[in-house]
Amino acid sequence: MLLGALVDAGLSLDILQTELGKLPLGGYTLSTERQVRRGVSGTKLRVTVDQSTNQPHRDLRAIRALIQESTLAPQVVARAIAVFERLARAEAKVHGIPLDEVHFHEIGAVDSIVDVVGFVVGLHRLGVNTVYASTLPTGSGMVETAHGPLPIPAPATLEILAEVGAPIQFTPVETELLTPTGAALLAEFATFDQPSMSVHRVGYGFGDRELPWTNAVRVVLGEPLLEIAERDEVVLLECNLDDTTGQVLGYTMERCLVAGALDVWFTPIQMKKNRPGILLSALATPERVGAVAEIILQETTTLGLRQTRLQRHVAWRTSDQTVETPWGPVRIKVKYLAGQPVSASPEYEDCARLARESGEPLMRVYEAAMEAGRALL
Numbered sequence: 001m002l003l004g005a006l007v008d009a010g011l012s013l014d015i016l017q018t019e020l021g022k023l024p025l026g027g028y029t030l031s032t033e034r035q036v037r038r039g040v041s042g043t044k045l046r047v048t049v050d051q052s053t054n055q056p057h058r059d060l061r062a063i064r065a066l067i068q069e070s071t072l073a074p075q076v077v078a079r080a081i082a083v084f085e086r087l088a089r090a091e092a093k094v095h096g097i098p099l100d101e102v103h104f105h106e107i108g109a110v111d112s113i114v115d116v117v118g119f120v121v122g123l124h125r126l127g128v129n130t131v132y133a134s135t136l137p138t139g140s141g142m143v144e145t146a147h148g149p150l151p152i153p154a155p156a157t158l159e160i161l162a163e164v165g166a167p168i169q170f171t172p173v174e175t176e177l178l179t180p181t182g183a184a185l186l187a188e189f190a191t192f193d194q195p196s197m198s199v200h201r202v203g204y205g206f207g208d209r210e211l212p213w214t215n216a217v218r219v220v221l222g223e224p225l226l227e228i229a230e231r232d233e234v235v236l237l238e239c240n241l242d243d244t245t246g247q248v249l250g251y252t253m254e255r256c257l258v259a260g261a262l263d264v265w266f267t268p269i270q271m272k273k274n275r276p277g278i279l280l281s282a283l284a285t286p287e288r289v290g291a292v293a294e295i296i297l298q299e300t301t302t303l304g305l306r307q308t309r310l311q312r313h314v315a316w317r318t319s320d321q322t323v324e325t326p327w328g329p330v331r332i333k334v335k336y337l338a339g340q341p342v343s344a345s346p347e348y349e350d351c352a353r354l355a356r357e358s359g360e361p362l363m364r365v366y367e368a369a370m371e372a373g374r375a376l377l
Contacts, residue, residue, distance in 0.1 A: 001205040002185060003115055004045035005219035006122035007032055009203025019121040020114060022071040027053030028110045035206055038214045042204025047111035055110050057103045060088040067117065073124060075320065079188065080120045086184040090159035095147075112181050119185055126221065129316050129339075130230040133190035135167040136183070141174030156180040160187050163287045165233075167192055175209060191232055197222040223339065230314050234262065235289040239302040240269060242277035249278065252299040259295055260288035319347065323372035327354040330369040334376055344373035 007013055017030055027050045035044050049055065058066070063084050067077055091102045123131070138153040145154070153161075153168070154176070160183040161168060171177065201221040209215055224230075241249075253264045262283040271277040280300065284292045286309075293305055316336045322329045323346075331347040346369035355362040 001045075001207045001217040002182060002219075003118045003122060004032065004043045004205030005203040005217045006119065006126065006205070007045055007203070008043035008205060009126070009201045009219045009221050011122045011126055015125055016118055016121060019072065019076075019125070020118055023113070023117060024066060024069050025110065025113060027055055028114060030114065037206055037216065040204055040214050040216065042206050042216055044206040047114050049110050059101070059103050060084060060099065063113065066113070072117070072121070076117070076120050076124050080117045083116050083120070083184045083188045086160055086163070086187055087156070087180055089163075090156040090180065090184075093159050094155040115181060116185065123189065128221070129336075130191070130224075131186075131189040132193050132195060133166075133186050134194060135169050135192070136161070136186065137169050137171045137177045139171055139173055139175050139177035141176075143176045152176050153178060154180055157183045160184050163187060164192075165286055166190075173211060175211070191230070193231065195224055195231070197224055230316060232312050232314055233286060234310050234312050235284050235286055236308045236310055237282045237284065237289065237293055237296065238306045238308075239280050239296065239300070239304065240271055240277055241280055241300055241302060242271045242275045244278070244300050248299060249280065252280070252296060255295045255299060256282050256292050259291040260284060261292045321376055323369060323376070325354065325365060325368040325372060327358045327360060327365055327368075330354065330365075330372075332369070332373040332376060334373075341377045344370075344376050346370055346373060 003016075007016065013030070013032055020030070029048045029050075031046050031048065033044045033046070035042060056062075064081050067080050067084075070077065072080075088099055088102045092099045095102070122128075138157070141152050142149045143152050143154055152175075157178055157180045160180060164187045166183075166187060168178075197220070199220055199222045203219040203221075204214075204216040205219070207215045207217075249266060253266075256264045262285065264280075264282045267279040267281065269277050269279045280296065280302075282292050282296065289307070293307075296302065296305060317333055318336075319331055319333045321332050321334060323332055324330075330350040332344050333347065334341050335343045335345075346366055348366075351366045351369055352362060354360070355365045358365070
């Protein structure tokens with residue numbers, strides 16, 4: 001339904017088929033049909049799997065390898081794999097097994113691989129930078145799975161939504177309105193908010209079931225109104241320390257950054273009993289806050305952490321462009337506001353590596369990369 005809505009909003013089926021053809025995956029056909037449901041016209045997208053083609057159950061390693069073997073754009077590969085990793089984490093937690101032992105059953109089926117990769121391709125080809133979603137209806141009752149009947153929302157669906165704190169709405173209709181695959185796509189891409197925007201195109205993707213209302217996902221494509229940056233939510237973790245060495249603090253910072261912290265910093269403070277101390281602060285996304293908090297509690301002497309949820313305004317940026325310098329290539333981060341590039345900055349690690357290899361001063365390499373990067377604006 002998500003992919004059908006993107007096609008209805010302007011994603012070319014030919015382009016979608018061409019992009020999906022870059023996967024080493026066969027045994028299916030993709031088709032669309034224009035339909036009218038309860039007075040609303042939209043697109044019904046079908047993935048028809050050839051039953052005579054052997055399609056094995058796949059684990060996370062197999063799906064990751066399949067996507068990595070494709071010739072899809074690197075950002076499409078990375079985000080599609082991230083969606084399946086969300087699914088695997090939820091399945092592993094629900095069933096109490098290691099991540100590598102998760103076999104996806106329904107989720108690993110061909111149509112779900114097409115759904116996930118196709119949706120990521122659709123966002124990429126339509127130039128969608130930010131996704132917003134409303135509160136998610138879940139349905140009720142029971143659903144049949146490879147593990148037998150399970151309550152709706154499915155346990156894996158709830159685990160995925162819990163990672164990002166997604167808002168849900170229980171609905172009395174006894175059917176599954178939100179699958180684990182749909183939940184993982186929205187958890188990976190969406191901020192659960194509905195900002196002011198100028199509308200460009202609208203698409204409806206129809207489902208199979210007949211419901212008391214139009215069974216469709218609606219996609220609205222447009223541009224933010226009076227917004228120059230996307231918004232998201234982060235978590236600030238803090239603790240006061242007066243008996244931890246500088247070596248331990250440095251090591252803790254390294255571990256937190258590896259675990260996915262967005263930033264870690266130290267602030268000198270005055271504590272009780274006139275002791276000089278350090279305020280340790282770490283910023284993390286909601287899904288990474290648990291891992292970062294665990295490291296701080298393990299590696300320092302603190303007995304507890306303060307946690308604060310914060311809203312961020314984040315400028316969209318890319319880091320997939322490269323410029324040439326006399327000493328070699330350097331990746332460039334380009335910052336965008338309201339869809340327009342406004343600044344470009346060289347990747348420090350690339351400049352530092354070239355400076356070490358060539359013996360040139362770092363600032364000379366950095367300035368050369370900076371000058372080349374201005375041509376991208």
